[in-house]
Amino acid sequence: MLKKFTTGLFLLAVVWAEQAVAQGSQACAHVRTKPNLRTALATANQQKLMNKYDINFYKLDVALERTSTYIAGNAIIQARTKTAPLDTFAFELHQNLTIDSIIINGAKRTFTRQAGMTYVRFLPALPANSPLNATVFYKGTPPTAGSAAIGEGMSSATSPSWGNRVTWSLSQPFSAYEWFPCKQVLTDKADSVEVWVTTSASNKVGSNGILKQTTTLPSGKKRYEWKSRYPIDYYLISVAVAEYNEYTIYANPVGAPNPIPIVNYIYNNPGTLPQFQAEINNTAPMLVKFSELYGLYPFHKEKYGHSMAPLSGGMEHQTMTTQGFFEFTLTAHELAHQWFGDNVTCGSWRDIWLNEGFASYSEYIALEHLRPTQKRTWMDDTHASVLSSPNGSVHVPAADSMNVNRIFSSRLTYNKGAAVLHMLRFEMNNDSLFFAALRTYQQLFKDGTAKTEDFKQVMENASGKNLTPFFNQWVYGEGYPTFDLVWNQTGKYLLINSIQNSSVGGITPLFETDVEFKLVRSIGDTIVKVRQDELNEFFSLKVGGTVSSIEIDPNQWILNMDGVITQDANLVNGTPSELASPKITLYPNPSSAFLTITDLGFRPQFIQVYDAAGRCVKNVKASGFDSKIKVSDLADGFYLLKVGNADNVITKPFQKQ
Secondary structure (H helix, E strand, O other), X not given: OOEEEOOOOEEEOOEEOOOOXXXXXXXXXXXXXXXXXXXXXXXXXXXXXXXXXXXXXEEEEEEEEOOEEEEEEEEEEEEEEOXXXXXXEEEEOOOOEEEEEEEEOOEEEOOEEEOOEEEEEEEEEEOOOOEEEEEEEEEEOOOXXXXXXXXXXXXXXXXXXXXXXXXXXXXXXXXXXXXXOEOOOOOOOEOEEEEEEEEOOOOEEEEOOEEEEEEEOOOOOEEEEEEEOOOEOHHHOOEEEEOEEEEEEEEOOOOOOOOEEEEEEEEOOOOHHHHHHHHHHOHHHHHHHHHHHHOOOOOOOXXXXXXXXXXXXXXXXXXXXXXXXXXXHHHHHHHHOOOEOOOEEEOOHHHOHHHHHHHHHHHHHHHHHHOHHXXXXXXXXXXXXXXXXXXXXXXXXXXXXOOHHHHOOHHHHHHHHHHHHHXXXXXXXXXXXXXXXXXXXXXXXXXXXXXXXHHHHHHHHHHOOOOHHHHHHXXXXXXXXXXXXXXXXXXXXXXXXXXXXXXXXXXXXXXXXXXXXXXXXXXXXXEEEEEEOOOEEEEEEEOOOOEEEEEEOOOOOOOOEEEEEEEOOOOOOOOXXXXXXXXXXXXXXXXXXXXXXXXXXXXXXXXXXXXXXOOEEEEEEOOOOOEEEEOOOOOOEEEEEEEEOOOOEEEEEEEEO
């Protein structure tokens, strides 16, 4: 989705504007605010009608110029009825566009129109599982109400920086129908698409897939014939028309049978390419790195590329992003969408973070690998955005599922979505496993759609962990934790009392999370990790040297506010535990028969169980790093497990039931 360029952050643009980058200088973006709230056109009943058939193919054969949004031509929709006969073929097309005629399966059909919906009734009904081949002849000027998330389905404007006029489409989330007949249902991707555009000979046209042919017509105009053979969602079909120069580079990711062309349509202006060439060239190493981490570029048989248009960011049109300017993290964001958003598309707008959170986090990934000195600032800015307000979940609530402003919330969908992925990476504590799981996700859902629970299942399968608490608190829940620390060093032990407070305690009262503490010591700083599963926890660890101060989460892994950190000489009681490896795991918990102990990180010598009265009711010799003890002989209730050796003791509550 379009990202707006601002100082230090990329935010969702609910406006359209160009990042006014004059030759050799940057100026403030020119902004036009959208006054209205855009919602989906189709009602639930209308979507049910459209869901009685599956889209197979779109072909658009239209005339466009760079100076106007007027469009005329025809759209072919090839579809197939489902398991029931189809008595009504329904599709969306904005009422500003006139339909001259509709031909279905070779016969001209009568039709009715109502508020952007078009209906063709069949008598008798089309049989189940039968082809439907519709050609819709239409023309008109798309709306200019400015009520979409950004701009219109079709816009035409002059670049204030470069003086070039462009006509371009931008359909997300509900504006494809403003320029072509379509079915705006995320879960029904077309198997392929062709976009043919006839225009003046001085123009070029950028679109999806491969430019199969450019035909010069008797009129002197040219027809650009683009074709893509990959499945594609309705909002990712695109056109951009302008006087362009073509600048093509190539990427060579491992596994690609041939170099992948990166085709860039740049304003036909002597200063534009020199201004952006170095940034455009960054696309190739990004594509190589993302292919390594996420799997081979999903559209490698065709291309990647950019078409310039005067907007304040970019839109991830499949295989050819529409982009207003070129800047490292913007280019990374839109490129990453080819995996997260295009190859695997969110299954509902409630799950939009699967597109935008992943693309936003890919900005950080690109910095991490290609410009590592800038990654900390990026994460600091992202955290600052998220923590600026406590409320709101990453997963869009049902009541807001058609509210564009909420769907594309920069703070929640983009920034918190990115931060959640960073925390999930921390939770898994294994980069090889984390990125392998992302590749699995791409393979399992390629050419289709996925929802949050699908992604969760993939990550659980890869990690072997129950991630329900993580997703409940960070994706479906609200707020963030603040940690207050009281600490003291007594001899060779450091005692820490960590008290967690939730910003939205009524919704997410506790954030179960690993936390890193940086210990500033006389013999050199070190970082230790603890697992906080309760609001108030005590930790003890054996340390060398003298600790002078503690810093919470020094590497910005988790979303949190630093609370008060106090050294208190009265904190002298605690159970020694080796914090270098305190991440003990007990399962199942509650348990009825046996309790398994894992993730100790040291070899224990004893395992003890204490009841609620503090009596030791079980004392067994530990068998190794991972152990199993029988609890079926215990009465139902709550117990404290103590595992340790001469230097390390870890305690953990569990329930017998």
